[in-house]
Amino acid sequence: MALADRINSLSRRLPTWPVYILVAAWVAWLFWLGLSGQLGPEPINTLERKYGLFALQLLVAGLAVTPLRTWTGVNLIRFRRAIGVSAFFVVLAHFSVWALLDVQRLGAIWADIVKRPYVTVGFLSFLLLIPLAMTSNTWSVRRLGPRWRQLHKLTYPALLLGGLHFWWLTKGWQWEPLLYLGGIVALLSLRIRLGARRRPTRARTV
Template sequence: MALAATVNGAVRRIPVWAVYALGVLPPVWYFYLGLTGGLGVEPIKALEQKIGLLALQMLIAVLAVTPLMRLTRINLMKFRRALGVLTFYYVTCHLLAWLVLDIQDPARIWADILKRPYITVGMAGFALLLPLAITSNNLSLRKLGPLRWRRLHKLTYVAALLGAVHYVMLAKGLQLEPLIYLAIITGLLALRLPMMRRARTA
């Protein structure tokens, strides 16, 4: 409890805008590395992978906020919306790197979505995140009402799972790292099941 109080005290002194300001930088940095030869012999593929992994890590951070508070009393709720918006930003950058730098030919886009299952899954995850990004503001919360807004934003759970499956499918063969990400996301979702049951019976 003392640790939680110390962390919460420090968190209260960090402005939300600082999270946004720092959060926009990693894709820019990776793009710079790609331009200057810092991403190896296949910079476009490396750029896609690094930003995609960053998006998945941010999704895990979003999912972890509530369990972390319930299990340790460390409260990062003030940053959850910022983390969600940054997640969408990373996913969009990942998608743009694929569309603009990798595919380049618009005629191939739809064919690749239908032909490659891992792209189909990834695009489905992006489609689920889109309404969440659009409604991540106080005006949408007031118009939808708290109950409908919370129900809509539960799509985060499905999007996170699709993101993890996308990563597993993208890897060649069964690799450990994508499976670890899938296990972490599945575990965080499993932690929410008792909370959801209690909410329905309350």
């Protein structure tokens, strides 16, 4: 049996709920490290950045599921919803630490959103993810029908804005945010190409 077949066989036997548990446990563990003074001299800033990076990693992982299936045969589609919802949970934690623990005042929060470009794009990414999280359930899929798939293409601009947010807030030309941004652009290009390739096939079968 090929490696991809073995992975697929194993993934079919695994439930998706551990994804939520593991992500929530990691978020809680990082928060505990901050409370106990184990995140360095600036625990709020460190916690904020760790949450943000983890959220970006989860969003990239969710976007990579379809190209991974296409190019390697590894099918993790059934985990994509859990990854996406967990990513939003971590984004919400990232935003909450920034708003409630770092900035703290409503006026200052709005001022940051308006005046700082990296905050602006990060906030826009957060807003785009809200309807996706709210409709990541079976009832919404059935209720919206084909519109559900169109709505969830908001993942693309949300992830791109998230990558820009990470790159913009980093001082200087550091390789890590550029690597993430380049990977996001590459994955988005693959997804768009795969979508364009499937549309003519569907048109011929109608």
